[in-house]
Amino acid sequence: QKFPERSFNFGIAEQNMMAAAAGMATTGLVPFACTYAIFASLRALDQVRNSIHYPRLNVKIAASHSGLTPGPDGVTHQGQEDMSILRSIANSTVVAPADPVTTYKATFAAAQWQGPVYLSFTRDPVPTIYSDDYPFEIGKAVLVREGSDATIVAMRDLVAHALVAAERLAGEGLSVRVIDCHTLKPLDSELILQAARETGALVTAEDNVIFGGLGSAVAELLVENLPIPMQRIGVGDVFAESGPYLELLERYGLSASHIAEAVRKVIRRK
Numbered sequence: 001q002k003f004p005e006r007s008f009n010f011g012i013a014e015q016n017m018m019a020a021a022a023g024m025a026t027t028g029l030v031p032f033a034c035t036y037a038i039f040a041s042l043r044a045l046d047q048v049r050n051s052i053h054y055p056r057l058n059v060k061i062a063a064s065h066s067g068l069t070p071g072p073d074g075v076t077h078q079g080q081e082d083m084s085i086l087r088s089i090a091n092s093t094v095v096a097p098a099d100p101v102t103t104y105k106a107t108f109a110a111a112q113w114q115g116p117v118y119l120s121f122t123r124d125p126v127p128t129i130y131s132d133d134y135p136f137e138i139g140k141a142v143l144v145r146e147g148s149d150a151t152i153v154a155m156r157d158l159v160a161h162a163l164v165a166a167e168r169l170a171g172e173g174l175s176v177r178v179i180d181c182h183t184l185k186p187l188d189s190e191l192i193l194q195a196a197r198e199t200g201a202l203v204t205a206e207d208n209v210i211f212g213g214l215g216s217a218v219a220e221l222l223v224e225n226l227p228i229p230m231q232r233i234g235v236g237d238v239f240a241e242s243g244p245y246l247e248l249l250e251r252y253g254l255s256a257s258h259i260a261e262a263v264r265k266v267i268r269r270k
Contacts, residue, residue, distance in 0.1 A: 015043065015044045018044045025052075025059050036070070040063040042081070042085070048086075062121065064122070067235075069122040071244055082118075082208070083184055084209055092116060094118045095118065095184070096121075097182050098126065101131070106138070121156075129180070141188035143191065144163065146177060148199055151199045152263065154180065155205075164256035177195055179192065184214055193221065193222075201270050204233060205233040229270055
């Protein structure tokens with residue numbers, strides 16, 4: 001609306017949009033290619049990989065409707081694999097902010113970052129967690145809640161659910177740390193390993209398929225450096241149904257109650 005001469009509508013031609021964004025980047029522009037996560041990570045994957053990441057062009061992919069957040073739209077529009085796919089591509093940077101404040105700040109941070117950036121956004125509004133003066137930085141996870149018995153490492157929309165789970169567990173006498181790992185790649189290994197050392201048990205929570213995303217990244221880090229009891233929360237080996245977002249989280253084991261139960265289990269294994 002503010003700069004209509006800088007906006008180009010490619011319609012339902014996502015492959016062409018990514019190739020055009022790559023071309024724009026070669027002229028010094030900083031294009032933001034915007035579409036649903038499912039189309040950015042799968043339909044246009046050839047162009048995303050070979051036209052943007054292989055030459056390491058300065059393209060930002062702003063993907064909405066990630067994970068199960070487009071619940072009523074059904075599995076064809078649910079981008080449950082996007083972060084796993086983008087994480088596996090060389091030269092990729094993958095960011096999934098947790099609230100409106102960090103979404104705004106992540107967008108501007110991506111513009112300043114040199115090279116491809118994939119921004120994974122939700123469909124529906126999420127609770128505000130941070131104040132406007134929060135200093136967002138790509139690659140630096142955030143300690144949102146202190147705790148000593150276990151750690152939840154969450155990202156995007158599940159950060160709010162992790163905080164709900166931690167609050168419920170506090171009522172049971174358990175002290176649970178919560179980390180907002182808004183950058184999947186590069187992973188903030190230092191903060192996660194510190195939490196692992198200090199709490200001795202860890203749960204990851206992501207609204208993404210359980211293979212290759214946040215849970216996999218943290219598991220790879222721990223198994224090579226500091227093996228501790230760990231459990232992953234994410235979408236299993238299944239395509240989700242169409243339905244209300246919160247009901248889908250409950251059905252596929254991603255809700256606050258499931259996160260809390262996972263924390264209880266890893267604490268028992270300590």
